[in-house]
Amino acid sequence: MEEGKKEINLDSVLESLGPYGRYNLLNFVLLLFPVLLSSFFECGFIFEAQEQFYRCEVYGCEQRFNDTSWINFAIPLDPKKNKPSSCEQYAPIDELSLQCTPDAFNKSKTIPCQSFVYEEGYSFVREFNLGCQEWKRALVGTVHNSGMFVTMLITGAISDRFGRKIAIGVASLASFIFGMARAFVPDYLTYLSMHFLEAGLGGGLYPSAYVMAVELVGLKQRVIVSAMCNMTFVIGVVLIALLAWFVNNWRTYIIILYAPAIIVGVYVWFMNESARWLLSKGRRDEAVRILKSAAKINKLDPRKLELDCLGDPLLKQQNQTGDKKSQFSKAIRSSIIWKRLLICSFLWVTCSLVYYGLSINSVNLSGNRYVSFMLVVLVEIPAYIVVAIVLDKYGRKKTLIPCYLLCAVTSLLFAFLPSSWWSVPLYLIGKWSVTLAYSSVYIYVSEVFPTNMRQTLISVCSTAGRIGSLLAPLTPLLSLYHKSMPTVIFGGMCLISSMLVLMLPETRNMRLPDTIEEAEHLSRMRRKSDEG
Numbered sequence: 001m002e003e004g005k006k007e008i009n010l011d012s013v014l015e016s017l018g019p020y021g022r023y024n025l026l027n028f029v030l031l032l033f034p035v036l037l038s039s040f041f042e043c044g045f046i047f048e049a050q051e052q053f054y055r056c057e058v059y060g061c062e063q064r065f066n067d068t069s070w071i072n073f074a075i076p077l078d079p080k081k082n083k084p085s086s087c088e089q090y091a092p093i094d095e096l097s098l099q100c101t102p103d104a105f106n107k108s109k110t111i112p113c114q115s116f117v118y119e120e121g122y123s124f125v126r127e128f129n130l131g132c133q134e135w136k137r138a139l140v141g142t143v144h145n146s147g148m149f150v151t152m153l154i155t156g157a158i159s160d161r162f163g164r165k166i167a168i169g170v171a172s173l174a175s176f177i178f179g180m181a182r183a184f185v186p187d188y189l190t191y192l193s194m195h196f197l198e199a200g201l202g203g204g205l206y207p208s209a210y211v212m213a214v215e216l217v218g219l220k221q222r223v224i225v226s227a228m229c230n231m232t233f234v235i236g237v238v239l240i241a242l243l244a245w246f247v248n249n250w251r252t253y254i255i256i257l258y259a260p261a262i263i264v265g266v267y268v269w270f271m272n273e274s275a276r277w278l279l280s281k282g283r284r285d286e287a288v289r290i291l292k293s294a295a296k297i298n299k300l301d302p303r304k305l306e307l308d309c310l311g312d313p314l315l316k317q318q319n320q321t322g323d324k325k326s327q328f329s330k331a332i333r334s335s336i337i338w339k340r341l342l343i344c345s346f347l348w349v350t351c352s353l354v355y356y357g358l359s360i361n362s363v364n365l366s367g368n369r370y371v372s373f374m375l376v377v378l379v380e381i382p383a384y385i386v387v388a389i390v391l392d393k394y395g396r397k398k399t400l401i402p403c404y405l406l407c408a409v410t411s412l413l414f415a416f417l418p419s420s421w422w423s424v425p426l427y428l429i430g431k432w433s434v435t436l437a438y439s440s441v442y443i444y445v446s447e448v449f450p451t452n453m454r455q456t457l458i459s460v461c462s463t464a465g466r467i468g469s470l471l472a473p474l475t476p477l478l479s480l481y482h483k484s485m486p487t488v489i490f491g492g493m494c495l496i497s498s499m500l501v502l503m504l505p506e507t508r509n510m511r512l513p514d515t516i517e518e519a520e521h522l523s524r525m526r527r528k529s530d531e532g
Contacts, residue, residue, distance in 0.1 A: 010276060010511075013291060015218035021298030024216060028225075030271060031213045032232045034168055034264045038206035039236025040257040041175050042148075045195070047244035048253060049140040050369070052125040056089040056113035061100035073102040076110060087132040088112055121248040128188045136188065143192050145470050147199025149463055155204025156459030160452065164212035164274045167204060167455070172264035175202030179258030183251045202261075206233070207462060211455050214446055215276040219511050220392070226443045227388040234384070237377045245370040280451040280514055336520045337449075341457060343500045344445045345464035347400075350493040351438040352468030354407060357475045357490055358431050379428060383435035387443075395508040396444045397501055403437035404498035406430075411491035415484035434494070447507040450519040454512075 017023065058074045075084040090105035116131035130136050151171075159167035178198035185191045206229075213225050240257070247253045272294075278287040359376050390399050410430035414423065449457040478485040505522045513519040 010279065010514075012218070014216070014275075015220065017291070017294050017298055017300065021294075021300075023294040023297040026297075027216055027271065028213065028228070030267065031168075031209045031216075032228065033260075034172060034205050034209040034268075035213075035229050035232045036236040036239075037172070037175070037261055037264065038209070039233045040240060041179065041198070041202065041205065041261075043237050044240055044254070044257045045140055045144050046373075047240060048250055049124045049137050050244070051134075051137070052119060052121070052123050053083065054086055054116045054118045054125070054131045055084045056087075057115040057117045058089055058100070060092075060104075062117070070100050073107070074100065074105055076107075085110075086113075122250065123248070124250045127250070128191070130188075139192070140195060142470070143196050144199045145466055147196045148203045148466050148469075150200040151203035152207070152459040152463040152466070153456075154201070155208055156456035159204075159208050159211065159455040160277075164208060164215070164277055164455075165268050165271050167208040168212065169265055169268045171202045171205040171208055172261045172268065173202075174198065175205060176258055176261035176265055178202065179254065179261065183254040183258070204459070205264075207455060207458060210442070211446065211458065212274050214443075215274045215451070215512070219509060222447070222512075223391045223443060224388050226439065226446075227384045230384045230387075230439050230442075231381060234377055234380050238374050241370045241373045241377075276451050276512070276514070334516060334520060337457075337516065340448055340504065340519075341460060343504060344441070344448065344461045346500060347437075347441050347497050348445070348461045348465035349468040350404075350497045351434060351441055352465040353472055353475075354411070354434045354468075354490045354494060355431075355438055356469050356472035357486060358427065358434065359472075376431070379431055380435045383432050384439055387436055387439045391440060391443065392508060395506050396440060396447070397504065397506050400437055400440050400444065400501045401498045403433045403440065404494045404501070407433040407437065408491040408494035408498065411487045411494065415487040415491065430490075437494075437497075444504075444507060447510065447512060448505065448519065448522060449513070450516050451512060451514040453516075 055071070056075055058070070061070045061074055071084050073090070075089045077083070078085045088110040090107050091109040091111045093104055093106050113132060116129070118126040118131070125131070125137060128136075155167050155171060158170060175198055178194050178201065182191060182194035182198060185194055210226070210229050213229060214222050217225055243256060244253060247256065272290045273286070275287040275290050278284075278290070387399075407430050410426045410433065414426045414430065417423075417426075445458055445461050446454060475486040475489070478489070507522065510522065513522055
């Protein structure tokens with residue numbers, strides 16, 4: 001290409017295809033469906049192993065089917081829940097008589113339950129008889145998140161080495177196989193094993209579909225595509241709550257959630273691979289063929305598109321950058337990449353910890369657990385709408401810094417101000433701001449790493465973020481030492497994150513870096529608005 005001519009790159013080719021042409025819209029639909037399913041797989045266990053009310057089975061009293069007044073003198077009241085105690089009953093004075101009268105129990109002495117009566121419904125807790133073994137129920141979430149630690153690294157390696165669509169296919173098939181198997185397990189330990197395998201091998205469905213969707217469009221559409229993915233995920237979580245509300249059989253619930261995964265596992269093999277990934281692997285001819293096919297579907301002249309590709313110096317450069325070991329070695333030696341990876345990982349941990357921590361501490365917004373859960377989730381949608389507006393207008397850093405600061409301020413105010421009418425608004429603002437930051441971080445991280453290692457490095461950040469989701473359920477325990485400790489920690493981490501963002505480059509109107517060198521020099525790359 002002659003010196004002085006305007007450089008043509010893949011982003012300009014993708015923009016010439018049009019973000020809303022038939023080819024793009026078809027692929028968006030095919031990629032948003034696994035995003036929807038990933039919300040089922042990542043959050044479904046919340047209702048699959050949800051808390052259930054149970055009490056002691058009191059011998060001599062249970063036969064009184066039309067009279068439950070005896071519960072008042074046979075089982076002590078739990079003052080925190082204002083319900084009969086779940087794990088203990090008053091000791092019978094004469095264990096042999098088994099009479100159910102007020103004077104048959106010693107109200108000054110309690111004994112642990114020998115067996116339990118569960119509330120109606122075919123639940124996980126009831127079938128495996130987990131009464132007074134809450135740690136076993138809570139362990140389900142821990143096992144699930146432990147599997148997610150594994151999957152992020154596995155999926156990232158598969159995606160960057162073998163392709164985006166292969167990673168999606170493997171994740172969806174693994175989710176289907178081990179998810180459906182979990183619906184038929186005979187015992188608790190087998191159930192946990194299937195849970196770990198399903199999360200460990202299939203939990204990378206969302207990041208794989210997300211990365212492929214982002215690489216499908218030019219730089220102007222990356223934010224809106226990310227917002228579409230996030231809102232699709234929210235819709236899926238709401239659908240989970242609605243399903244759990246009406247389906248009280250936990251095995252049926254699992255089958256309904258996981259059966260659709262086979263659909264993705266079939267059609268993904270017929271999709272085109274990401275052209276950007278193919279170019280990063282030096283498979284230029286395949287990328288050109290896919291771009292020509294896209295042009296035909298969008299009713300554009302494929303000959304002009306082919307000339308653009310052939311004249312693109314970026315594509316010629318990428319034809320020689322397929323050595324994975326060389327790129328990995330460069331990434332390991334790059335202090336810039338290491339600094340960026342550590343900072344982005346901390347930002348992700350902060351978002352994950354604060355996001356889930358605020359969710360856990362807001363379960364009492366409504367008397368109905370399903371309505372409460374949906375309200376907490378639906379408050380995120382306005383944040384995703386704002387993300388789509390402000391990220392491209394003001395930039396990534398100018399969005400992230402105010403979001404972290406706002407979340408820090410609201411968390412600290414919530415911690416030290418006495419409870420009053422402003423408590424709920426402070427909570428909503430805090431949840432809104434951290435959701436906006438979380439969405440922005442996901443977009444930003446995908447823009448600061450090179451194509452040939454993008455999903456691997458995103459997976460490292462996401463895996464680090466799982467530390468936050470694992471610690472979030474433990475934060476209520478800190479309130480036993482001081483009621484404000486959890487929110488003080490949330491505010492402090494948000495404050496630190498806002499300062500760390502200052503050390504990162506701005507990526508607004510920048511094309512995605514394709515090599516380690518381009519990622520290192522990201523702050524010096526010309527922006528789209530500056531190109532002539």
